Amino acid sequence: MSESTTPDDGTGMPAAAPRPQALILRRLMALFYDFWPMLAVWMLISLLFNVAYTVAGHDQRDILATLSPLGALLWLCCWLATGAYAVHSWRRGGQTLGMRPWRIRVTAIDGSTPGTRTLWLRYAVATLSLLAGGLGFWWAWLDRSRLTWHDRATATRVVRVPKR
Numbered sequence: 001m002s003e004s005t006t007p008d009d010g011t012g013m014p015a016a017a018p019r020p021q022a023l024i025l026r027r028l029m030a031l032f033y034d035f036w037p038m039l040a041v042w043m044l045i046s047l048l049f050n051v052a053y054t055v056a057g058h059d060q061r062d063i064l065a066t067l068s069p070l071g072a073l074l075w076l077c078c079w080l081a082t083g084a085y086a087v088h089s090w091r092r093g094g095q096t097l098g099m100r101p102w103r104i105r106v107t108a109i110d111g112s113t114p115g116t117r118t119l120w121l122r123y124a125v126a127t128l129s130l131l132a133g134g135l136g137f138w139w140a141w142l143d144r145s146r147l148t149w150h151d152r153a154t155a156t157r158v159v160r161v162p163k164r
Contacts, residue, residue, distance in 0.1 A: 023104055023140070023146075023158050023160065024137060024138070024140055024141065026102040026103075026104050026158075026160075027102075027104065027137060027148075027158060028137070029098070029102055030096065030098035030099045030102045030104060031098065032098070033097065033098030033099075033101065033102075034085075034086075034096050034097060034098035034099075035098075037085075037097060038081075038082050038085065041078075041081050041082070041085070042078045042081070042082075045074065045077050045078055045081060046074060046078075049070070049073075049074050049077075053070065079127070082123075083120065083123045083124075086119070086123050087116060087119040087120055087123060090106045090114070090119050090122075091113065091114075091116055091119055093105075094106050094107060094113065095161075103160055103161040103162075103163070104158050104159065104160055104161065105158065105159055105160075105161050106119075106122070106156055106157075106158055107156065107157060107158075107159055108155060108156055108157075109155045109156065109157060114154065114155075114156050118154045118155070118156065119154075119156075121153060121154050122150045122151075122153070122154040122156055123150075125149055125150035125153045125154065126148075126149075126150040128149075129148065129149045129150060135149075136148050136149030136150060
């Protein structure tokens with residue numbers, strides 16, 4: 001007689017696999033934690049833009065106009081810096097600084113570490129999700145597999161890291 005490797009729920013029937021958690025609150029708290037160091041980086045980038053613009057002899061008020069080409073370039077640089085931070089962190093250990101205290105990690109669906117291109121796509125889709133009022137994040141509560149838009153688009157997921 002062979003032993004079953006499926007867990008028993010006490011009724012003699014195999015227990016249902018636990019449903020993946022949406023982790024929405026943990027994800028949002030991790031984003032909140034990551035916001036603060038990135039705010040410092042954005043301020044540094046803005047300072048560099050302002051210094052360069054002033055040294056070139058231009059009026060500093062022009063750079064503050066968000067719809068100006070220079071304002072758009074500033075936003076693009078801040079977005080790219082944030083993406084570089086996120087992608088590097090996810091690639092290196094699966095976690096940003098904000099994800100560590102909440103014990104969550106980004107992995108590929110098969111459990112491996114996603115590639116750099118996949119992680120940049122994940123970051124881009126997550127940005128669109130946030131710009132849409134966070135709909136891609138909230139979608140995880142409706143999704144059968146509890147995946148967000150950026151999880152689905154890149155075959156990745158956020159999993160909880162067990163306590164040591």
